[in-house]
Amino acid sequence: GTIKIGGTWPLGDITGKQGSMAAQQAVDEINAAGGILGRQLELIVVDDELKADKGAAAVEKLVTVDKVDVLMGGMASGVALGQIPAMKKYGKIVLATGAASYKVEEALGSDANWYFHLHPWDYNQGASYAQGWDEIQQKYSAVKIKKIFLAYEEGAFGKASWDATKTLFGAGGRYVVDGASFKSAALGGGDYGSMLEVAKEFKPDLFLWAGYDADALPMLEQAKAMRFTPKIYLGAPPGWPVGFGTSKLSENVMLYGMWAPSINEVSATSKKFYDGFVKKYKTEPATYFAPLSYSAVYIYADAVKLAGTTETQAVIKALEATKYASPLGQTISFTASNIIKHQGIKNQKILQWQNGRMEVIWPFESMTAKPVYPFPKWK
Amino acid sequence: MILDVKKLETGYGKLQVLRGIDLSVGKESVGLFGPNGAGKTTLINAIMGIVKPWKGSIEFEGAQIGNLPTHMVARAGIALVPQERELFPGLSVADNLELGAAYVPRGKDIIPKQLEIVLTLFPILKERYKQFVGTMSGGQQRMVAIGRALMANPSLLILDEPSLGLQPSIVAEVFDRLSILKKEIAILVTEQNVRESLKAIDRGYVIENGAVVLEDTAEGLAKNPHVVSAYLGI
Amino acid sequence: MKLKGSYIAVVAAAAIVIAFPAFLGAYPLNVARSVMTYMALAISWDMLLRSGQISFGIAGLFGLGSYASALAVLRGGMNPFASVLFAAAFAALVAFALGFAILRLRAMYFSITTLALMEIFRIVMQNLHDFSGGPEGVVLPKIIFDGYSPALYWLCLGGLFLTIGVSWYFEKSKMHLALTAIRNDETSARSNGVNIFKYLLIAFVATSALQGMMGAIQVQSYGFTTPDTAFDANFLMLPMAMALLGGIHSTIGPMAGAVLLGIASEWLKLKIPYGHLVVYGVIIILVILFMPQGLFGLARKAMRNRRKAGANNE
């Protein structure tokens, strides 16, 4: 029979929708190349609807009804928390493409050796950025950062970013950190005035906002109206609006991320993934969840090949030996994080919008352009 | 004949109320009597297009109106004082009266003249011109309802128990007014206050159990023993 | 005679439902839990609706119950089972206190106020970072019954049975007269000795306790809660839609509606992975347009017609 992969993503959201599409793309590619161990792969996707109970039911169904060999997917931490009891019960291999919150790791506990977390934890991300800015400042002497301001949305994502930023940048007195929350436009907010006022008063060298794509342009517009011009204007949303690069305001805005089409230039896998995706679906991958989910399928397929079986313990062993040159422009392997044993990606990328494209400026090994600094003052 | 109802049958849902009513009104005042639940209001609702006829026909000034929606019936020239009054509680007396005329043909032109008539008939309405109708007493609201229908200057005026809740002196005035009006327009009126209304009508029908059981002139009815015992006792 | 027959039917149905774990797998049990949770919320919402008050606070009390239970276990070291009772009592207490202020409100003003209260609960939980975990919520050290599916199912079923029982009592006792009178005509009710405030308060407190209890059962079964999951607007709108779909002002109606919508949503999702919610929305629209009385209303009508037809034949 086929090797069955069970996927749960929020199919109504662009992240999950394209994540599941990219996973299907990988499955098709592998099947076209003859499958694994002479068997074809089959992807069964169930929508988690961004709800914990639905996500849990999806896991129960995939395991007990469809009898899948492996589970993958995921985006929101809240859903992952709901799924974990069911996952624990069955001990099936899980390749998680989402769930950044450290709470998820707490809920998993240290025994969950079947859980392979591809997506970095929130604290991994923070540490990675701290490292990134250190290295950038060393390399480009013009870049000097002392004061960092974080604007964070009121929800779990923003709050986690704020906690991580405070501890990672605030410690040791290297940086002066301040922050203010705002209500994301994605949740009916969209007024950044009072937050920007605080930011402007603080006169940060680096202004970072952690929100959603809906906040990207309106925040820039309001910042411009208030003549707020930090040296670095940096955003960390999970995705960007359609055609953000075509806006004049986008020029030289920096961003945190994992993937951009420009990585095609430095990674052959990325190019293969990108071209395949566009050809198959006639649209661009909009967020990193697509290449990440694509990677999850390949990582599992490689492990099964290596193990020569789909038997759980053998595959876990094989997965521990993973070295996958992913479309994210970096090689993925699993090492321990704070609690769990199998953490995949730990570092992020720093990118910059230049001429309508997202260019990687750090890490230097996958760099596609030099940073433009400072962020140009408004005309 | 201004109104001609032939073999009318209708009811609510599956419940049949009218079982073949024949009735006509010319330039005169016609009374409609009958016990509770006989179907008087139902007949009026059918004429107004509030309930649809099942069988039979309703002709008004030579045209079939049986299937017209209510607002078209009103615009054709029939004004109604409903039993339940059906006023606009959150609008003032002024607005309630104005709306009585606003949607009938040429209604806007006659507003001042009709207003004069109504306010003379019910002086209290002039005093309470800006009061919300919802806060008025039962009888005052009845006056607004009668006034609103008069505003339209209709060719057929239908009054469903106009005296309900009115003080005796005003009841008398209303019927006086109807006696004058009947020279110009057709009037169809239902009443439990038969004694008073007989003074104002030319002819009358007695309806029982959804059918006409008696039709006679006002004098004829006043002498009819059945009418005397059932309707003129008090 | 007839009464006896329906008792037997109810007991038989209950027995079958209790025995479900014997022949159903983990997945159907999980779906059933979700359906039962919504069912209990729908019934409890309907119980207050019988007085004419449309509460928009279901999700608020559900969420409050979730947090009360989770925090009692986490911060107070309470036994998980005790925490379910504690949550119900806590929700009842909150409802009792709030009831004095808000039960004088009617119609849309009552609805909006309950909605606003729900938002306030959510914002408070979101902002009390140290106590309630803030936006990221709290994770329990372990879930009840170690996640054993049948046990979780029975726990949820217990909550549901209790809800049905209370609702049934509301239907059969003088609560029925009181609530219906209040709904139909308060003035008339008052003039006939109905202490409106007292009965509204009883109904509000009882339904709030049930909603809080279901929230606690949910949190103990999943082992975590966050403001977004605890106060999810779905816990507000779906129970309402279910009750309406099945037929309001009854116990059986919301039950039927919950089964129908709950299973339909799961089934649609599997059949139409992308875009099932469009169909879901359309189903709601169509049912309201073509079955304004709900399933139960339809059945009632059919029964009445049959009885009439029978009577005519005699």
Place this chain on the structure above:
Amino acid sequence: MANKRNATLVVVLIIVAVAAILVWRPTVLINGIQAAGLYASIAIPMGLILGIVHIVNLAHGEFMMVAAYVTYMLCIATGIDPFLAMLPVALVTAVFGFVVYKLTIKQALKSPELNQLILTFGIGISLTQVANLIFTSQTRKISFDYVSASVDIGDLSFGVFKFVYIVIAVLMVVGLRLFLTRTTTGKAALAVGQNPRGAAIVGIDVDKTYGFVFALASALLGMMGAVFITTSSIFPAVGSPFTMKSFCLIAMAGIGNIPGILGASILLGVSENFLKAFRATRGWADIVFFVLIITVILGRSIKGKKA
């Protein structure tokens, strides 16, 4: 009655405004009024429908979302400015509102209000999800230079473009007030709202009036949706938070009190921004919205009891 309600709102409003200036945060007023304009101009069309057709349109925000997408597509396709698109979009949404009314809401008018509530909830889900299928959840936004128009007073620089919303709101209030109290059609609409059967009896076409009110409200909302895309990103769920906000504002003003909606919006906008101006209270800004609503509603009910 309505005037009294407004008077209360005005008094509270003045107190809050004075307090804001006292602590010398002029931006509290600026941001507050800008936010208020947006709230009010979205809520007013809903208030119109609620006041006359007595329907709580839970798809209200979704109607605006549709208008926003229509505007977006139009602007992308033709390159015109959203302000120019206002009229064609209003036309489209008027037709859209009318069709939705005819196909669905009209059929449920005789049912209890709860049916209408759930019906419009279903319409809302369907609209959001259709938009999600067509456009995905990824947001869209066109940038316009004028949105960042700015004024400097001393050290203070602030955006002025968003004042456009308060202008729109005021125009709506004045226009609707004139329409409802001075024109026969307006009075007829009120009459239909209070007693449809009575309205039919005097010759008012009830169905047409409902359809008209729906179309009018949708047109207003459509214009609003067109302007909305200048300052806000759009995505399928963009409208839904505004449904609840609008509903709350209307309740605060009292049903049928359209000027009150504007007053309530200003009160809320300013108070919200007042809390946002301080670090300690920033996270609680949302709560003020709901606390105020409850306070005002309860306050009114107590006063109503006494009267």
Place this chain on the structure above:
Amino acid sequence: MSKLETVGLTKSFSGLVAVKDVSFHMDEGEILGIIGPNGAGKTTFIHLVSGILMPTSGSITFKGRDITYAPAHVRSRIGIARTYQLIHPLENLKVIENVMVGAVFSKDKSLKAARKSAEAICAELELDGLNRDTTQLSILEIKKMEIARALANEPEVLFLDEVMAGLNSDETKQVIATVQRIARERKMAVGVVEHVMGVIRELTERVIVLEAGELIAEGPYETVSKDPRVVEAYLGGAA
């Protein structure tokens, strides 16, 4: 001894004084007529006495107990019942349940006992088809049902606000006879508001006349109906 007494009872609605300084009393077993022009304040007066509205000033005592600000349901429980000028059926309850409400909540009867006494009252009023929905009733039946519901409260004082309005004379006579009989049997004080003078003449021993909120005349109908003020303000030429 007076059952019910008011002293200086006044109610104003933002300026408009609907009931003005009314002092009156009602005695055991008497049937009192309350008449007066439209808008005179009769309904408002009953609202005040039954607790649906609270007075602006003045006091109300029932069997010596001050009840000026007692809530409506309390007054119903201690023995004041009423009907409404506009009908108030509880349309989601069956006819019998409508009547039971009065017994269950005013007299704290069990459902069973309440059903029994409701059936008895309905039989007395010749109201049958007790398992019907109220929408199937004619006006006469609804009015009977509302009287039955008020009687199920087992009141000592009962107000009837235009209950005969809309009934024909046959039906009116029937209702009058029943009310008279029950009032006598139960020694109940009854206040009757009517515009049909025949009813007042038949039914009442004593009449009070309100005009513009004020009590302008009091006495047997025969005397009052000849009072020039009453004739002018109320009866017109019709008397």
